[in-house]
Amino acid sequence: MYKYLTLFLILCFYQIRSQTNSISQNTELNIQTKFNQYGGLFETSSRNSPMIAQFNKGQKCVVKSYLGNNKFKIEYKRWVGYVTSDYLVINDELETVINEPKEPQTIAIQKVDVDVAPKELGIVEADKKNEEGKVLEIEFKQGEIAERNLTENKISEKGNSIGQTNSMPQNTELNIQTKFKQYGDLFETTNVNSPVKAQFNKGKKCIVKSYLGNGNFKIQYKKWVGYVTSDYLVINDELEAVIKKPIESQTLVIQKADGEVAPEELKIVQTEVKNKTVGPAQNEFILESNAEKTQTEDKINKQSTDIDRIELRFTCHYQMNEIDEFYNQRIVKTENYEVNDSLKIELYRIGNKKHVFMNFDGQLGCASYFSHNRSSAKIKLENNVIVTIYHSWNVDCGKFSLKGILTNSSISKLKESPIKSIKLQGTKGFIEIENIKYKEFFMDKLGCLD
Numbered sequence: 001m002y003k004y005l006t007l008f009l010i011l012c013f014y015q016i017r018s019q020t021n022s023i024s025q026n027t028e029l030n031i032q033t034k035f036n037q038y039g040g041l042f043e044t045s046s047r048n049s050p051m052i053a054q055f056n057k058g059q060k061c062v063v064k065s066y067l068g069n070n071k072f073k074i075e076y077k078r079w080v081g082y083v084t085s086d087y088l089v090i091n092d093e094l095e096t097v098i099n100e101p102k103e104p105q106t107i108a109i110q111k112v113d114v115d116v117a118p119k120e121l122g123i124v125e126a127d128k129k130n131e132e133g134k135v136l137e138i139e140f141k142q143g144e145i146a147e148r149n150l151t152e153n154k155i156s157e158k159g160n161s162i163g164q165t166n167s168m169p170q171n172t173e174l175n176i177q178t179k180f181k182q183y184g185d186l187f188e189t190t191n192v193n194s195p196v197k198a199q200f201n202k203g204k205k206c207i208v209k210s211y212l213g214n215g216n217f218k219i220q221y222k223k224w225v226g227y228v229t230s231d232y233l234v235i236n237d238e239l240e241a242v243i244k245k246p247i248e249s250q251t252l253v254i255q256k257a258d259g260e261v262a263p264e265e266l267k268i269v270q271t272e273v274k275n276k277t278v279g280p281a282q283n284e285f286i287l288e289s290n291a292e293k294t295q296t297e298d299k300i301n302k303q304s305t306d307i308d309r310i311e312l313r314f315t316c317h318y319q320m321n322e323i324d325e326f327y328n329q330r331i332v333k334t335e336n337y338e339v340n341d342s343l344k345i346e347l348y349r350i351g352n353k354k355h356v357f358m359n360f361d362g363q364l365g366c367a368s369y370f371s372h373n374r375s376s377a378k379i380k381l382e383n384n385v386i387v388t389i390y391h392s393w394n395v396d397c398g399k400f401s402l403k404g405i406l407t408n409s410s411i412s413k414l415k416e417s418p419i420k421s422i423k424l425q426g427t428k429g430f431i432e433i434e435n436i437k438y439k440e441f442f443m444d445k446l447g448c449l450d
Contacts, residue, residue, distance in 0.1 A: 033061060176239055185228075330350075358404075360424055368395050
């Protein structure tokens with residue numbers, strides 16, 4: 001009979017817990033707000049989630065739900081993803097949601113008529129409120145939690161004998177001078193949702209303070225100290241040596257006291273360490289198996305191409321993005337993006353005027369602005385619309401570099417459809433490029449001039 005009662009109580013317990021754990025934060029909200037700074041929209045709320053889009057300060061979004069811990073699920077343009085409260089303007093509606101009292105996640109225990117409280121089920125007898133019916137208030141003591149607490153207590157008792165050998169050389173103070181190799185952001189922490197502390201331009205100097213592994217560096221730039229990845233730094237010989245320096249194995253060594261038996265509940269695995277003498281009273285935790293490492297590396301390699309593509313498409317890379325203090329004008333120049341093996345395109349803005357530079361690695365004569373032989377680029381889109389850009393700068397007779405003005409009309413058309421082909425016309429010939437590697441260039445990058 002106790003077996004059936006046990007099964008019934010366990011089923012009731014899990015059903016009640018699942019009902020009480022559904023909290024109000026996941027309710028559909030649909031609250032409109034704006035971003036309060038530049039940042040990234042992530043696919044999941046996980047720390048290592050890939051980024052699916054980027055947004056600028058002041059752009060609108062719709063908050064779909066609040067997940068707790070200052071994490072929000074939002075809708076931005078055609079994407080649905082996750083951000084933290086650091087990137088949102090917290091209006092009155094969102095303030096109410098964040099501060100809304102949470103339903104207590106307690107487990108409701110029903111009263112059951114039993115003659116004896118079976119101790120072997122972990123049920124504790126409480127106050128008897130009805131002697132005639134012998135009604136007992138009962139509460140569960142979950143076996144797993146009890147075992148875990150027992151293990152933690154035993155580990156705590158051995159705390160003085162625990163030595164960690166995971167002090168890695170990467171955290172050593174470095175003070176290595178280098179430069180930024182592209183425009184980017186300096187972050188407050190290494191977390192994917194970290195707020196931006198400062199922005200830097202290509203060629204600016206900085207000092208690397210320490211290497212944290214996985215391509216992450218702690219650096220000092222002007223008055224700020226923050227974090228960047230190796231993608232933004234010029235890796236000189238000193239930094240190359242730091243990156244390649246072997247990392248000490250991150251294992252925890254637990255020392256047993258004399259005469260003490262190895263606790264089986266800790267599942268400590270003894271290992272042989274080559275070239276080291278390990279006493280019989282030492283055991284090591286194996287934190288990661290070779291199989292797990294291989295699986296992780298395969299997963300990273302599999303995702304690397306997609307991550308690089310997302311980073312290319314949704315990140316604005318600048319050679320220059322600053323205010324000219326003398327003329328009080330904003331000057332923006334993007335990186336030279338490769339859209340074909342022999343053609344790179346960069347965007348340029350000074351004040352309110354926007355330009356496109358098309359740099360062809362070949363000979364087409366000069367890029368001319370004279371009316372009788374004016375150079376041009378005819379950009380055919382996949383919707384069969386053709387946008388013509390004429391050379392409007394000085395005559396350039398080196399490698400063919402066409403520099404033209406972007407009008408509001410041409411910008412609007414270029415944002416509507418991917419590139420199908422580009423025909424470049426110089427003073428001595430033309431070429432039509434059809435093998436476009438980055439078809440969405442104008443759709444993705446024209447917004448970088450805003």
